[in-house]
Amino acid sequence: MTLSAPSAPDVLHGLTGLPFAKGHGTGNDFVLVADPAGERHLAEAEAAALCDRHQGIGADGLIRAIRSSELAEGAAVLAEEPAAEWFMDYRNADGSLSEMCGNGVRVFVAFLIDQGLVELAPGEVLPIGTRAGVKRVERRADGFAVDMGPWEFIDPRRAAADASDATVTAGGLDVARPGLSVSMGNPHTVVALAEPGELAALNLHAAPLVEPVPPHGTNVEFVVPSEPLVADGIGRITMRVHERGVGETQSCGTGACAAATAIRYWAGDAAPDRWDVAVPGGRVGVAFVPGTDGREHVELSGPAVIVAHGTLG
Numbered sequence: 001m002t003l004s005a006p007s008a009p010d011v012l013h014g015l016t017g018l019p020f021a022k023g024h025g026t027g028n029d030f031v032l033v034a035d036p037a038g039e040r041h042l043a044e045a046e047a048a049a050l051c052d053r054h055q056g057i058g059a060d061g062l063i064r065a066i067r068s069s070e071l072a073e074g075a076a077v078l079a080e081e082p083a084a085e086w087f088m089d090y091r092n093a094d095g096s097l098s099e100m101c102g103n104g105v106r107v108f109v110a111f112l113i114d115q116g117l118v119e120l121a122p123g124e125v126l127p128i129g130t131r132a133g134v135k136r137v138e139r140r141a142d143g144f145a146v147d148m149g150p151w152e153f154i155d156p157r158r159a160a161a162d163a164s165d166a167t168v169t170a171g172g173l174d175v176a177r178p179g180l181s182v183s184m185g186n187p188h189t190v191v192a193l194a195e196p197g198e199l200a201a202l203n204l205h206a207a208p209l210v211e212p213v214p215p216h217g218t219n220v221e222f223v224v225p226s227e228p229l230v231a232d233g234i235g236r237i238t239m240r241v242h243e244r245g246v247g248e249t250q251s252c253g254t255g256a257c258a259a260a261t262a263i264r265y266w267a268g269d270a271a272p273d274r275w276d277v278a279v280p281g282g283r284v285g286v287a288f289v290p291g292t293d294g295r296e297h298v299e300l301s302g303p304a305v306i307v308a309h310g311t312l313g
């Protein structure tokens with residue numbers, strides 16, 4: 001006898017009555033569920049069914065809002081920052097867990113406000129628990145800015161020596177290109193392309209091949225520097241991304257941070273600290289700022305929108 005996995009409609013049937021919201025940050029879209037007391041664990045198959053664009057609600061990821069005190073990973077968060085009451089429990093569209101989502105954490109805070117779970121005036125900061133530690137999110141007039149913490153090379157020895165640590169092959173690229181793997185709490189591999197035509201010609205239906213692939217897989221960003229690279233003191237780049245656990249998306253916040261980090265590193269000492277990153281779904285800002293821990297931190301800014309509320313029926 002062969003057993004097959006339950007279909008998305010079967011899985012969703014088990015979630016009947018679940019209230020949800022739909023939101024996005026520059027087109028990177030999420031299903032959001034409020035579960036303050038941790039009473040509704042959403043398993044991998046349930047996340048994948050909710051995110052299914054044909055038989056579910058459809059999204060790049062699922063975000064559950066849960067109190068940090070109510071899940072195992074929250075203990076480390078509360079030890080780091082006792083005020084981090086809320087935890088962003090994030091899953092990719094295929095149901096896999098990710099450590100961090102830069103667009104998602106802005107939309108998460110917009111959702112907490114929308115649900116009346118927090119109040120946050122412009123200029124105020126809310127610490128949020130994630131699997132990549134505590135992220136401080138400031139409400140701004142036009143969205144949110146997130147202190148993403150320090151960036152790191154995934155393989156510091158190779159990157160420092162070679163300025164690249166991987167080769168990347170993708171549909172539409174004539175030959176493999178050098179890539180640089182950067183951690184923003186989650187893994188990224190950044191590839192610079194020469195001009196917009198190369199970016200437009202990419203076929204990202206299939207995952208790019210990264211060699212060697214970082215230990216936990218990777219998101220891959222293809223980036224074209226603007227001509228000139230710097231205008232009005234701001235570095236300007238255009239990016240497309242293939243996300244681990246999702247596919248091509250309209251935007252990736254941690255990816256934009258990794259892309260600005262790699263291009264700034266390659267550009268050398270004269271490169272600016274502020275970057276404008278154009279993605280298919282809009283634009284986000286990336287800034288390199290001094291952190292309170294004495295290290296350089298990456299700040300991501302951009303919009304967050306809640307577009308709909310519903311109940312699974």
Ligand SMILES: N[C@@H](CCC[C@H](N)C(=O)O)C(=O)O
Nearest residue numbers: 098101102103186252253254
């Ligand atoms: N779109 C997100 C990143 C989501 C997680 C990613 N797919 C991974 O698996 O690391 C962002 O805005 O950062």
